[in-house]
Amino acid sequence: MARTQGSHGDITGPKVREAALRLFAQEGFAAVSMRRIAGEVGVQAGALYLYTPDKQTLLFDLMREHLEELLANWSAPDAPPLAQLEDFARHHIRFHLARPELVFIAYMELRNLEPENFRVIERLRREYEDRLEAVLKAGQAAGEFEVPDTKLATMAIIAMLTGVNTWYREGGRLDRDAVESIYWDMVRKAVAAG
Secondary structure, eight states: OOOOTTOOHHHHHHHHHHHHHHHHHHHOGGGOOHHHHHHHHTSOGGGGGGTOSOHHHHHHHHHHHHHHHHHHHOOOOSSOHHHHHHHHHHHHHHHHHTOHHHHHHHHHSGGGSOHHHHHHHHHHHHHHHHHHHHHHHHHHHTTSBOOSOHHHHHHHHHHHHHTHHHHOOTTSSSOHHHHHHHHHHHHHHHHBOO
C-alpha cells in the first residue's frame, strides 16, 4: 500500500510508536486496533505493516526497548553499597517519572504478551531486579544493611519507587528533587542495620 502523500518513513516510524504508546496507555492494548493507530498517525492501516509486523510486536518492542534502556542507564557505581543503593533509588525515580506511559504499559499490559515475548520481558525485569539485589547483598555482607530476605526487599523497594508514577504530578506540592530525596530516605531507613 502506498504512503499517504507527504509522509516520510523516518518520521512515520517514530510516530507509529508514539501513537501506539499513547493509545495503549490510555485505552489498553486490547481496545486499540491497528486501524486506530494508523488514524492517529495519519496513514492507511496497511502502511503500519511497513513499520511493525503486528500489534503484538509493537507492544513487545515498546516494553523491551524500555527495559533495555533502563538496564543500559544504570549499573552499580564503584562505591560502597549505601551509595550504590542511593544511586539506584534516585535513578529509578528519575527514569520512570520521565516515562509514565511506558511504566504503565510495562506493568499493566504484561498479560497481553504472547508467552515467548513474556519470557523475554520477564528475563529483562529479573536482570534489573538482580542488580538491586546484588547491592542489598553487598550491603548485608558489609554490615550496612539488615534485611531478612533480599529478594523480598528488592521487590518491595522497586514497587515503592515505581509507585511514584501513580500519584506524582508536575507542578504539585513537591518537585521531583524533593520526592527523590524523601523516597531515598525511606529506602535507606527500610534497609538500615541496627
